[in-house]
Amino acid sequence: xxxxxxxxxxxxxxxxxxxxxxxxxxxxxxxxxxxxxxxxxxxxxxxxxxxxxxxxxxxxxxxxxxxxxxxxxxxxxxxxxxxxxxxxxxxxxxxxxxxxxxxxxxxxxxxxxxxxxxxxxxxxxxxxxxxxxxxxxxxxxxxxxxxxxxxxxxxxxxxxxxxxxxxxxxxxxxxxxxxxxxxxxxxxxxxxxxxxxxxxxxxxxxxxxxxxxxxxxxxxxxxxxxxxxxxxxxxxxxxxxxxxxxxxxxxxxxxxxxxxxxxxxxxxxxxxxxxxxxxxxxxxxxxxxxxxxxxxxxxxxxxxxxxxxxxxxxxxxxxxxxxxxxxxxxxxxxxxxxxxxxxxxxxxxxxxxxxxxxxxxxxxxxxxxxxxxxxxxxxxxxxxxxxxxxxxxxxxxxxxxxxxxxxxxxxxxxxxxxxxxxxxxxxxxxxxxxxxxxxxxxxxxxxxxxxxxxxxxxxxxxxxxxxxxxxxxxxxxxxxxxxxxxxxxxxxxxxxxxxxxxxxxxxxxxxxxxxxxxxxxxxxxxxxxxxxxxxxxxxxxxxxxxxxxxxxxxxxxxxxxxxxxxxx
Amino acid sequence: xxxxxxxxxxxxxxxxxxxxxxxxxxxxxxxxxxxxxxxxxxxxxxxxxxxxxxxxxxxxxxxxxxxxxxxxxxxxxxxxxxxxxxxxxxxxxxxxxxxxxxxxxxxxxxxxxxxxxxxxxxxxxxxxxxxxxxxxxxxxxxxxxxxxxxxxxxxxxxxxxxxxxxxxxxxxxxxxxxxxxxxxxxxxxxxxxxxxxxxxxxxxxxxxxxxxxxxxxxxxxxxxxxxxxxxxxxxxxxxxxxxxxxxxxxxxxxxxxxxxxxxxxxxxxxxxxxxxxxxxxxxxxxxxxxxxxxxxxxxxxxxxxxxxxxxxxxxxx
Numbered sequence: 001x002x003x004x005x006x007x008x009x010x011x012x013x014x015x016x017x018x019x020x021x022x023x024x025x026x027x028x029x030x031x032x033x034x035x036x037x038x039x040x041x042x043x044x045x046x047x048x049x050x051x052x053x054x055x056x057x058x059x060x061x062x063x064x065x066x067x068x069x070x071x072x073x074x075x076x077x078x079x080x081x082x083x084x085x086x087x088x089x090x091x092x093x094x095x096x097x098x099x100x101x102x103x104x105x106x107x108x109x110x111x112x113x114x115x116x117x118x119x120x121x122x123x124x125x126x127x128x129x130x131x132x133x134x135x136x137x138x139x140x141x142x143x144x145x146x147x148x149x150x151x152x153x154x155x156x157x158x159x160x161x162x163x164x165x166x167x168x169x170x171x172x173x174x175x176x177x178x179x180x181x182x183x184x185x186x187x188x189x190x191x192x193x194x195x196x197x198x199x200x201x202x203x204x205x206x207x208x209x210x211x212x213x214x215x216x217x218x219x220x221x222x223x224x225x226x227x228x229x230x231x232x233x234x235x236x237x238x239x240x241x242x243x244x245x246x247x248x249x250x251x252x253x254x255x256x257x258x259x260x261x262x263x264x265x266x267x268x269x270x271x272x273x274x275x276x277x278x279x280x281x282x283x284x285x286x287x288x289x290x291x292x293x294x295x296x297x298x299x300x301x302x303x304x305x306x307x308x309x310x311x312x313x314x315x316x317x318x319x320x321x322x323x324x325x326x327x328x329x330x331x332x333x334x335x336x337x338x339x340x341x342x343x344x345x346x347x348x349x350x351x352x353x354x355x356x357x358x359x360x361x362x363x364x365x366x367x368x369x370x371x372x373x374x375x376x377x378x379x380x381x382x383x384x385x386x387x388x389x390x391x392x393x394x395x396x397x398x399x400x401x402x403x404x405x406x407x408x409x410x411x412x413x414x415x416x417x418x419x420x421x422x423x424x425x426x427x428x429x430x431x432x433x434x435x436x437x438x439x440x441x442x443x444x445x446x447x448x449x450x451x452x453x454x455x456x457x458x459x460x461x462x463x464x465x466x467x468x469x470x471x472x473x474x475x476x477x478x479x480x481x482x483x484x485x486x487x488x489x490x491x492x493x494x495x496x497x498x499x500x501x502x503x504x505x506x507x508x509x510x511x512x513x514x515x516x517x518x519x520x521x522x523x524x525x526x527x528x529x530x531x532x533x534x535x536x537x538x539x540x541x542x543x544x545x546x547x548x549x550x551x552x553x554x555x556x557x558x559x560x561x562x563x564x565x566x567x568x
Numbered sequence: 569x570x571x572x573x574x575x576x577x578x579x580x581x582x583x584x585x586x587x588x589x590x591x592x593x594x595x596x597x598x599x600x601x602x603x604x605x606x607x608x609x610x611x612x613x614x615x616x617x618x619x620x621x622x623x624x625x626x627x628x629x630x631x632x633x634x635x636x637x638x639x640x641x642x643x644x645x646x647x648x649x650x651x652x653x654x655x656x657x658x659x660x661x662x663x664x665x666x667x668x669x670x671x672x673x674x675x676x677x678x679x680x681x682x683x684x685x686x687x688x689x690x691x692x693x694x695x696x697x698x699x700x701x702x703x704x705x706x707x708x709x710x711x712x713x714x715x716x717x718x719x720x721x722x723x724x725x726x727x728x729x730x731x732x733x734x735x736x737x738x739x740x741x742x743x744x745x746x747x748x749x750x751x752x753x754x755x756x757x758x759x760x761x762x763x764x765x766x767x768x769x770x771x772x773x774x775x776x777x778x779x780x781x782x783x784x785x786x787x788x789x790x791x792x793x794x795x796x797x798x799x800x801x802x803x804x805x806x807x808x809x810x811x812x813x814x815x816x817x818x819x820x821x822x823x824x825x826x827x828x829x830x831x832x833x834x835x836x837x838x839x840x841x842x843x844x845x846x847x848x849x850x851x852x853x854x855x856x857x858x859x860x861x862x863x864x865x866x867x868x869x870x871x872x873x874x875x876x877x878x879x880x881x882x883x884x885x
Contacts, residue, residue: 118877272847297666297844299647348643353667355646392718412825416667416841419830423636434830438737 043563045547051260052284054274055291058237063220065143065206066151067339070461071291071558073204078256078561079229079263081207083439084118084137084186085198089255089562091315091550093374096465098198099254102132102208102226106198113193113508114161118201120184125247126210128226134186137210138178138494142169144205148216153463155200161191170216195508199464202554220411228258240265241278259548259565278541279308286543287566290560294539296355302541303358311544313559314358314537315551318368319461320470321350321360323421323531324489326452331406336398338528344391347425348384350533353417358539363532365521366474369555371467372518376535379522391428402429407454409435413440421457447485458489461556466510467517472501475524492529591880598877605873611866615859619680624677629661631671633678634831640669654851662855665838666845672855674831679856682834683863686748687814693753694814695807698760699799703791706768717765728755729820736826744828745760752817760806767799794803801878808871812864819860835860 004389060069064083067076077083086101087092098106103118110117112138124132143162145150146168157163161177169175175191190197200206221234228250229242242263275298277285288349294302294312302308323345325332332338347362354360361369364378382390395402410418415436422432432455437445446456473479477493485491500520507513525532538557542549548563589597599605618625626632640655641647647667649655654663654672662672705716735751771777771794780794821827822836830837835856842853 296646297848300642300645300848303645349638349668352638352641352643352647356642356644358644359646415825415830420636420668422831423634435831436825438825537833 035072043565045257045259045563046568047259047261047565049260049287049566050262050264051546051564051566052288053263053265053291054275054277054285054288055265056269056426057242058267058273059293061151061220062223063149064152064207064209064223065140065146065149066220067204068151068153070556072538074552074555074558074561075142076204076223077149077202077207078227079344080223080225080227080231081204082124082253083204083206084201085206086202086255087554089257089552089560091552093370093553095553095560096370098202101202101253101255102137103201107196107201109195109315113195113197114190116188116190116194116197118186118188120186121252122184123249124226124252125249126208127230127245127247129247130210131183132208132226133183134180135183136210137186137206138175138180139169139211139214140207140209141178141205142166142175143209143214144168145175146170153203153205155463156205159190159192159194159197159200161189163191169211170475185337193508193515195510196464196466197470198308199466202464228253228256237268237447239267246324246517256562257548257565265291272298275302275541278311278543279305281308281311281544289489289542289546289549289564290540296359296539299355299358299539308541311542311546313540313542313549313551315557316361316368316370317461317536317538317552317557318370318465318553319459319536319556320363320366320368321354321457321459321533321536322363322366323455323533324446324458325455325530326449326527327490329402329453331398332455334398334400335527336394337400338531339526340391340394340398340428341425341430342380342525342528342531343382343387343394344425344430345421345426345533346384346386347533349420349424350417351384353420353559354534354536355539359535360534363535365518365525366530366532367467367470367518368462368535371462371465371470371514372521373514376516377521379525386424386427388427395428402428403431405431405433407435408432409437409442409452409454409456411439411457412436413439418457421455443486444484446489447483449480449482449485449491452485452489456489457533459536460487465522465554467514468504470522471517471520472505473530475561476501482512490529492527494527494529497527572779591878595874595877597695599873601700602873602877604869605877608866608869608873611862612870615680615863615866616684618677619684622677626671626674628640629671629673631660631674633674633833637664637668637671640664641666649849649852654849654855656851663849663851664670666849666852667841670850672838672852675838676856676859679833679835679838680859680863682745682828682832683815683818683836684744684819685859686752687811689745690749690752690756690814690818691807691810693749693757694761694810695760695803697753697818698757699764699796699803700760701757702764702766703768703795703799706765707772707787707795708790709844713765723755724758724762726755729817732817732821733824733826736821737765744832746819748818748827752814752821756810756814762805763802764799767793767802771795771798805871805875805878808867808874812867812871815860815863815867821849 057059060073061067061072062076064076064081067073076373077086082101084101084103085098085106088099100106102120102124104121108117120134126132141156142154143149145166148170163175163177166172166175179187208226210224221236222231225245228245228248230245232241232243234240244261271292272295274290275294278288278290279301302312325338327333351360351362362384364376368374408418419432422434425432446452460470460474473487475488475497476494477498479488480491502512504516540559544563545567547567548565549559551557552560584654640660641649641664649664649666651657656663660671662676674837701716705713732751739747777790777794817826819836819839822834823840827836828834842856846853858885
């Protein structure tokens with residue numbers, strides 16, 4: 001009797017645990033027809049109504065100083081606070097352009113790019129009608145240095161002059177390299193020229209927080225609004241209700257349309273339930289959108305039904321899934337062998353396990369198309385299913401004798417994807433042993449250079465639309481750390497690559513720099529420190545009465561909340 | 569037990585039917601007349617044969633358990649099997665796995681190997697270890713008994729599933745099957761140990777044991793020749809009931825991601841993957857589920873029937 005009870009509890013525990021791991025896994029597949037983004041015909045939305053956002057999770061952070069996760073940045077910046085500069089609220093490549101937000105311009109550069117000046121617009125107000133002043137922007141940038149408020153973007157810390165030892169306004173008072181000569185002018189003094197500084201100022205770090213309203217750690221739950229909406233109630237993990245900020249002046253704001261009267265975020269729902277509700281499209285769900293990705297297994301229900309498919313969005317994320325290899329150990333220390341693996345892998349079957357073309361495009365370079373002028377770069381011209389003969393020839397040239405055994409690390413959610421890699425490497429005599437880890441420990445495991453002895457499924461996403469938020473992070477050998485290594489997971493240390501990175505950093509012409517990153521990308525593909533697999537897409541679904549919906553390239557393909565509204 | 573069964577059968581065949589029957593003979597007769605036992609036995613035999621003949625069966629349908637079949641799945645829809653019921657048809661008898669098109673029949677057949685091997689092996693280790701410790705504890709008594717019994721209590725008080733998960737996650741990359749067998753039996757041997765100890769305690773003061781001792785028999789002889797045969801019935805029943813429990817545990821561990829490594833097929837892993845797809849491809853979830861259910865049911869029925877059959881107070885004597 002006790003035996004049967006044991007079995008019963010095992011399975012029950014198993015079922016319960018699987019739910020939580022499913023929720024925990026970060027990567028989720030997306031989908032659509034022939035590898036192109038779905039462009040549903042969403043009609044124009046009108047003013048008014050209540051928009052419901054159905055979510056399976058709470059926001060990581062809404063405090064502008066700590067908000068550095070997608071799509072929280074999208075939500076915060078479009079609804080609750082404005083930064084100095086922001087991105088256009090338009091679909092496609094136009095969304096990568098910056099426009100002035102609180103500032104009158106996208107910044108005036110002087111001193112060869114080491115000093116940046118912004119002037120605030122007239123008539124900017126907080127939710128209580130008080131004016132937004134330059135000192136409030138300075139104060140929030142200072143807050144981002146405070147160890148009491150961790151988690152936010154570190155760009156200000158990296159570039160502001162004399163900021164190395166600064167510990168935030170609570171301990172060290174004011175930071176000298178940010179000046180506010182009057183209420184409408186703010187000047188940033190940097191330690192090196194940064195041509196891309198306007199991109200930095202789109203981050204929530206550069207949104208205003210008045211000192212009088214700062215509640216430190218509690219500010220996360222009650223943000224003082226400078227945007228079109230203010231927080232009515234926020235029951236963390238359950239529900240957030242936003243209503244209009246009557247003092248927000250649309251005339252000062254070129255990006256945000258602020259159409260719905262009310263925005264309700266319902267949290268803690270199961271993702272499969274959210275998707276099923278949106279597919280069914282009944283009652284209030286007609287004015288709802290999903291916050292998290294549509295789960296890959298639901299694709300066939302959506303894509304085979306034209307009515308539902310019309311409400312399906314899958315913009316490209318600006319992320320690249322890769323296969324990282326430890327370049328310092330055999331057999332990956334031989335560049336020819338790594339190049340051979342580029343040819344050996346069947347990217348199409350990996351893509352299928354991620355949800356097919358609707359979930360992502362086959363990646364032929366490290367930089368996603370949004371960072372290479374909107375066109376996918378393909379310098380090696382490898383077929384999507386791989387080139388087994390060429391791979392075998394390259395392995396023979398490399399001097400590695402097959403069969404060779406290697407270890408592969410993947411998080412538990414990527415088990416099926418890992419078997420696709422395993423199966424395609426088997427074709428060239430490379431035997432793979434898959435080790436799966438819980439997502440919570442996966443990055444710590446492969447980020448420990450002493451323990452990471454093989455390959456791993458890895459990925460990188462852009463922080464702002466430039467190759468400099470991609471290539472140096474992934475391939476600059478000087479960024480490698482022994483523990484908690486991230487970005488350069490391949491431990492790739494190549495002098496030529498590092499020299500070229502430094503040369504591009506020194507450029508002040510952004511267009512030329514963009515071109516140079518793309519060329520460097522092609523050169524790195526030949527050295528094959530990692531293998532790009534798929535450019536993931538963001539699969540989302542809306543109710544039938546939601547208008548103005550499109551995935552924004554900057555917010556990793558999440559809906560641009562600036563334009564979402566209810567159709568009449 | 570099997571020897572006494574044969575003795576019983578031999579005795580029954582040689583002697584006229586009116587004579588008194590041996591306990592083995594009685595049990596055999598009872599089992600033969602129990603439909604539940606026969607049903608259980610039939611399914612067990614079927615799955616065991618299937619597992620043994622796995623390479624033959626996959627040669628018959630032409631699909632290795634690890635081979636992807638891209639033609640059987642719809643690439644554009646994220647790898648949904650083409651055709652109804654998860655792609656069941658002449659090419660793939662039980663359909664294909666969504667996402668990669670591996671043949672479900674081949675994976676079930678090879679999965680049976682893994683599941684049954686691990687379950688039977690861990691049960692064997694459990695029973696051997698439990699019996700040995702139980703016998704020693706019960707027979708020698710005193711301090712030996714106290715120490716061994718407390719150790720058993722200690723192991724039994726561990727929350728076994730959680731410990732198995734923890735141990736399997738940090739275990740070195742050794743042979744995964746061996747590791748599963750060892751870790752699964754590590755937490756279940758005290759259950760046998762306690763039963764055996766109790767039986768030993770009650771048997772060791774019986775007259776025939778005293779008689780053997782008076783005749784000059786020593787410890788090992790008494791343990792193995794006098795006491796052990798009298799424990800055969802409960803041990804046998806425990807074994808048949810432990811196998812389905814272990815099949816379930818193996819499936820649960822695979823389901824939780826600490827079982828055998830991919831691409832080795834296992835029913836638990838298939839159920840785990842199937843869970844993601846149950847709304848779109850219900851067959852992929854149901855097929856390994858039904859197999860697991862049938863195997864556990866069959867062994868349980870067999871175990872129950874065996875217990876009834878070996879019960880000296882049962883009917884039909």
